[in-house]
Amino acid sequence: MTGQRKKRIAGSYFVSTLSISLVLVVVGILVFILLNAKLVSDHVKQNIGFSIIVKDNVNEAEIKKMQKILDTKPFVSSSVFISKVEAAREFKEELGEDFEGVLGYNPLLPSVEIKLNPVYANNDSLTVIEKSLLKNELVQEVSYQKSLVHMINENVRRISLILLIAGAALMLISFTLIRNTIHLSVYSQRFLIKTMQLVGAKPFFICKPFIQNSVWFGFFGSMIANLILLAAIFFLQKEVGSVVNLMNKELIIIMVAFVMVCGILLSLVSSWMSVARYLNKDMNDLYN
Template sequence: MSSSFERYQKRRLISSYFSVVLSIALVLFLLGLLGLLVLNAKKVSDHFKEQVVLTIYLKDTAKEVEVKQMEKSLAMADYVKSIEYVSKEQAAESMKAENGEDFMEFLGFNPLLNSIDVHIKADYVTEEQLKLIADETTSKSFVDEVRYDNDLVTLMNNNVKKISFWILVISGLFTVIAVLLINSSIRLSVYSKRFTIKTMQMVGATKKFIRRPFVWKSVRLGIIGAVVALIGMAVVLYYIDKTFPELEFLKNQILIASLFLGVFAMGIVITWISTFIATQRFLNLKTDQLYY
């Protein structure tokens, strides 16, 4: 009978520890992913901004030397990430592939112009900067016109500001929720031992002596939970890097290491503080208050 009760208590204890570890791991995992998003928010927004293409259409009368000179000056410009020359024949082939029919059969000639596609660096993708670049480029005699999606640029910049603000708000809110959830799990774990705490106190054990094993046990559970969360984060990060290699999430390894270290430290600090507060509460309770 005694052996059966001991096994029951042991299973109950293991189940309690597992619940605490799972709660810590899930909370830290989600918090880590949010931290990853916050740290890479600018990189993600820059990636989408740099998809905006400014297209320079060249007149048919443009000389080859003029075009080459423009390509060189663009390649050296501070605001340019990359350029690509698109001949009128290439443009016609692309349009044919896109529409599924050869429009030149109806027209009898190619009405398209040679062009240069310019990918602008993210810091210069604003309405003002793009207008200055377009006006400067259009002033050249061999340039027919410059086109870019100004509405898309405006919408993108407005959305980036809104998303950045809400990411910061959600990060702060989620951090508070994470602390509360972990604290709740730790308190429930300590609550199940409240009678043991009071018994030790009644036989003369000091608060520090009683508190120490509870704190160290919770810290160990916090470490295990943090390790599980970090493994999950590493898997997600690897998947993102394989799926979206252009975002280069793994490029800044120091930043990633700092994030992982921060999540690991948070698992230890939160569990330590939560256990300290929880045990202190039960140590200060009177015996008749343990039943409520």
């Protein structure tokens, strides 16, 4: 009988740990998606930029001096100087026509192409930057596509909002599932909990072994979940590595740590709530 009971308890622990690990796998997937979405968002925003059109009478040395000053600004991710000759060559390659031969001169102006840091890639920041740059006597015009910047930021905002809502909903569902899993393991010992309370045991003394078990459930469950997640990431990297790099060490460490903390914390809270529930019940209610 004792051997059967031990097997039953061991089986219950295994099922609880496995159930928690499967929930944490889903949590880990969402966390990994959210973290990579931030990287993708920053990558898209880094491609937002503007052109500083320089006046025609400014020599190249002055323009490069201005470019060096711009490179020190926090809103600049990178900058490229395009001379009149380079601008004409690019224009000719795009249109396939030699407009200089027709006009007899090069009407294009030199420019400095700026790529923005993601934080400044919005119309409000660009308006402030534009006003500041136009005060420079070398600058004739600041050119960028306001509608494109607005569209990119709106799409990023919407996607981020959807992911955050999905994340919050999933965390709530995960907590409920883990709580139910822990509750089932505590349910079979509800009479023991009440008996210990009736003989004068303190609530902390009663809760302690259940909380310890639940912490181990969460720990081993998160370990299993992280192994599954890491295996999935390595597999996907082999399949799509040429398209996108999933092996970002910082993001993987954050994901692993989050899953570990989430598994232990949710299991601990769920265990405490389950035991407290039976401590607050009358003996007769335990039969329901």
